[in-house]
Amino acid sequence: MNTTSRASGRCLCGGVSFQVFGDLRDVFNCHCHRCRRFTGHHMAATAANAADLKVEDDDGNLRWFYPVADAGYAFCQKCGSSLFWQARLATDRISICAGTLDPPTNLKTIHAWWTSEASDYHARPALQEFATE
Numbered sequence: 001m002n003t004t005s006r007a008s009g010r011c012l013c014g015g016v017s018f019q020v021f022g023d024l025r026d027v028f029n030c031h032c033h034r035c036r037r038f039t040g041h042h043m044a045a046t047a048a049n050a051a052d053l054k055v056e057d058d059d060g061n062l063r064w065f066y067p068v069a070d071a072g073y074a075f076c077q078k079c080g081s082s083l084f085w086q087a088r089l090a091t092d093r094i095s096i097c098a099g100t101l102d103p104p105t106n107l108k109t110i111h112a113w114w115t116s117e118a119s120d121y122h123a124r125p126a127l128q129e130f131a132t133e
């Protein structure tokens with residue numbers, strides 16, 4: 001693990017905070033029905049090596065929800081902030097909801113995934129699109 005923090009972030013109430021000590025991927029928007037309902041719009045997530053993520057959660061507010069066996073979503077049980085996403089088959093990586101990062105992130109949004117499941121109200125910006133993953 002690097003010893004220099006690349007980024008920091010937190011939930012709305014501050015009960016869960018984190019630092020990332022490695023590289024962050026640029027941001028993917030995921031419009032799949034699960035990400036849409038979890039976030040209330042679409043997932044905008046960066047990603048890091050799981051070993052590079054250090055979470056501070058002194059009061060035990062971080063909760064994981066598994067809508068399916070192979071994917072989990074993490075949120076703060078106190079304020080409801082969407083925080084992380086992880087595939088159980090790729091636990092070496094973790095996705096981080098980009099809006100929880102303290103700006104400037106120096107990241108760009110580059111892809112839109114699962115656009116076939118985007119809701120009809122959403123006018124998408126011009127991104128490289130993938131109808132499914």
Ligand SMILES: [Zn+2]
Pocket residue numbers: 011012013014015016061076077078079080081
């Ligand atoms: Zn919170």
Ligand SMILES: [Zn+2]
Pocket residue numbers: 030031032033034035036043114
């Ligand atoms: Zn998704």
